[in-house]
Amino acid sequence: MKGASLYLDGVSVVFDGFKALNNLSLIVEPGELRAVIGPNGAGKTTMMDVITGKTRPTAGDVRFGEHDLTRMDEASIAMLGIGRKFQKPTMFDALTVFENLELALKAPRNPWACLTWVLGDDSRERIEETLAEVGLTARAYDAAGVLSHGQRQWLEIGMLLMQDPELLLVDEPVAGMTDQETEHTAALLRRIAGRRSVVVVEHDLEFVRALGRKVTVLHEGTVISEGPIDKVQNDPRVIEVYLGR
Amino acid sequence: MSATTSTLPAAPSRTRVGLRAVMIGIIAILAVMPLLNRLPVDSAFHVSDFVVSVSGKWICYAILALAIDLAWGYAGLLSLGHGAFFALGGYAIGMHLMRLIGPRGVYGHPVLPDFMVFLGYTELPWYWWGFQSFPLAAAMALFVPGLLGGIVGWLAFRSRITGVYFSIITQAMTYAMMLAFFRNDMGFGGNNGFTDFKELLGMPLNTSAARVTLFYASLVALVLTWAICARLTNSKFGRVLIAIRDAESRVRFLGYDVTQHKLFVFVLSAMLSGLAGALYVPQVGIINPGEFSPGNSIEAVIWVAVGGRGTLVGAVVGAFGVNALKTWLTSFAPDLWLFVLGGLFVVVTLLLPKGIVGLVRRRDG
Numbered sequence: 001m002k003g004a005s006l007y008l009d010g011v012s013v014v015f016d017g018f019k020a021l022n023n024l025s026l027i028v029e030p031g032e033l034r035a036v037i038g039p040n041g042a043g044k045t046t047m048m049d050v051i052t053g054k055t056r057p058t059a060g061d062v063r064f065g066e067h068d069l070t071r072m073d074e075a076s077i078a079m080l081g082i083g084r085k086f087q088k089p090t091m092f093d094a095l096t097v098f099e100n101l102e103l104a105l106k107a108p109r110n111p112w113a114c115l116t117w118v119l120g121d122d123s124r125e126r127i128e129e130t131l132a133e134v135g136l137t138a139r140a141y142d143a144a145g146v147l148s149h150g151q152r153q154w155l156e157i158g159m160l161l162m163q164d165p166e167l168l169l170v171d172e173p174v175a176g177m178t179d180q181e182t183e184h185t186a187a188l189l190r191r192i193a194g195r196r197s198v199v200v201v202e203h204d205l206e207f208v209r210a211l212g213r214k215v216t217v218l219h220e221g222t223v224i225s226e227g228p229i230d231k232v233q234n235d236p237r238v239i240e241v242y243l244g245r
Numbered sequence: 246m247s248a249t250t251s252t253l254p255a256a257p258s259r260t261r262v263g264l265r266a267v268m269i270g271i272i273a274i275l276a277v278m279p280l281l282n283r284l285p286v287d288s289a290f291h292v293s294d295f296v297v298s299v300s301g302k303w304i305c306y307a308i309l310a311l312a313i314d315l316a317w318g319y320a321g322l323l324s325l326g327h328g329a330f331f332a333l334g335g336y337a338i339g340m341h342l343m344r345l346i347g348p349r350g351v352y353g354h355p356v357l358p359d360f361m362v363f364l365g366y367t368e369l370p371w372y373w374w375g376f377q378s379f380p381l382a383a384a385m386a387l388f389v390p391g392l393l394g395g396i397v398g399w400l401a402f403r404s405r406i407t408g409v410y411f412s413i414i415t416q417a418m419t420y421a422m423m424l425a426f427f428r429n430d431m432g433f434g435g436n437n438g439f440t441d442f443k444e445l446l447g448m449p450l451n452t453s454a455a456r457v458t459l460f461y462a463s464l465v466a467l468v469l470t471w472a473i474c475a476r477l478t479n480s481k482f483g484r485v486l487i488a489i490r491d492a493e494s495r496v497r498f499l500g501y502d503v504t505q506h507k508l509f510v511f512v513l514s515a516m517l518s519g520l521a522g523a524l525y526v527p528q529v530g531i532i533n534p535g536e537f538s539p540g541n542s543i544e545a546v547i548w549v550a551v552g553g554r555g556t557l558v559g560a561v562v563g564a565f566g567v568n569a570l571k572t573w574l575t576s577f578a579p580d581l582w583l584f585v586l587g588g589l590f591v592v593v594t595l596l597l598p599k600g601i602v603g604l605v606r607r608r609d610g
Contacts, residue, residue, distance in 0.1 A: 094490075095487060099484050109499075114485050114506075116480075
């Protein structure tokens with residue numbers, strides 16, 4: 001287990017008087033897998049934006065280990081080892097799955113280095129590891145363009161893993177997936193966590209249940225409940241604002 | 246991770262054996278052409294002087310087509326101004342050929358080319374200095390196009406100008422160059438350009454020995470260009486270019502400096518185009534500002550589109566195929582050519598997006 005804790009304390013974000021986040025506090029331990037749920041407009045995406053430096057908080061503290069994320073720009077936050085997977089996967093359709101991962105691998109990125117690049121045993125092993133981790137070993141030499149929707153999501157996660165993040169933020173990974181793909185994704189995220197922290201934002205309660213870890217429920221920009229899914233599902237406040245409707 | 250052992254087989258080769266065979270076949274046919282020319286005229290295998298000299302020119306076009314394919318087919322940079330790089334390479338070698346004429350010009354001036362005497366120059370402009378040296382002229386034939394490509398590319402790529410806007414800028418570039426070179430004051434012979442060349446490297450031009458030598462020099466250059474392009478596109482650099490073509494912002498997000506990569510390939514492509522022009526001019530014996538005309542650049546892009554972009558071999562097939570069609574057609578119906586060319590482009594775009602080579606590729610999967 002490696003990495004630092006993610007620590008949000010009293011974070012507020014105000015857009016033109018609208019409080020997207022309201023005094024939100026959250027701690028994610030190193031290696032933890034955390035699900036964040038909440039109805040539309042609860043502030044899930046804004047929270048991700050604050051962590052990655054896309055949005056500056058109006059008030060509050062955002063720390064990753066000893067780093068103050070509110071003082072850093074997006075690029076340096078990414079360099080710290082915080083990777084984010086957006087909802088819509090983007091990859092290079094004309095290249096194979098293997099080549100997609102190869103491009104994401106940490107290596108000198110100037111034209112000359114790319115021209116003289118030779119895939120060493122270490123790098124190859126690293127790519128094979130990641131292929132196995134995301135379950136795409138059998139598709140390694142297929143063009144990314146022919147992958148199914150679910151496989152594309154896994155490849156996208158694989159590309160993030162190649163950059164060896166300490167904290168992975170995953171935005172709605174199972175939207176549009178079949179049940180089987182959803183299950184596979186839950187298993188994948190459980191596998192990834194432990195070596196790094198993972199924060200998953202999701203609507204799908206079945207999926208959150210399949211993750212089987214601590215759940216944080218957001219409502220109107222603030223945390224209203226936190227704990228195992230069974231406890232959270234029986235919380236009267238959660239039932240009122242989210243599950244009850 | 247302990248769960249993984251090396252179960253992954255080696256990557257299948259990306260090189261398509263069929264395409265490579267086509268390329269080697271083209272090179273072999275070209276290589277024997279001058280030899281077949283030696284056969285008696287009544288032999289079934291005799292190749293006429295006309296075919297040999299026209300093929301020498303087409304080899305230069307094929308080099309230009311490879312350069313365009315590298316930028317367009319791989320990095321997605323559709324340049325409609327590559328004719329400018331070709332022409333600059335031609336002008337550089339043309340300046341050398343003009344200097345070699347020496348006192349044999351009509352006016353018999355020991356140093357100044359005829360057009361300068363005619364225009365009242367009393368001494369050589371500074372930018373003509375040193376062009377009596379072949380190595381310098383040859384270096385300039387690569388350097389000047391590379392410099393122009395570097396400046397235009399840098400300005401465009403760093404401002405993230407892409408797609409059709411980039412095409413328009415390159416088109417404007419070649420048009421501006423054409424207007425500039427038409428001016429007598431530029432010191433490049435105005436609209437007459439350069440002609441009446443005498444010799445190159447001690448070899449009198451307009452002899453069949455010179456034709457054959459230039460033919461083979463061009464063929465060697467074609468093979469070298471192909472080797473460079475193949476090496477480049479089979480490297481990780483080539484895969485970064487394809488990635489830039491398909492999802493530029495994602496490449497940036499992965500931490501690659503997209504501007505640097507584009508600039509590298511665009512400058513190289515410009516230099517290869519300059520090489521093509523430098524080999525072309527001694528063979529045709531003339532260079533004038535007409536070479537800068539936007540139509541030339543567009544025609545060269547059509548060769549690549551017809552042959553099949555992003556394959557290298559397709560560019561070469563397209564350059565020979567379209568020019569063969571043009572030569573054949575313009576011999577009996579010159580007015581029809583532009584309609585046929587336009588029609589060809591439409592048909593290829595609609596029905597054969599991968600060009601002629603795409604047909605071959607589909608079959609071997």
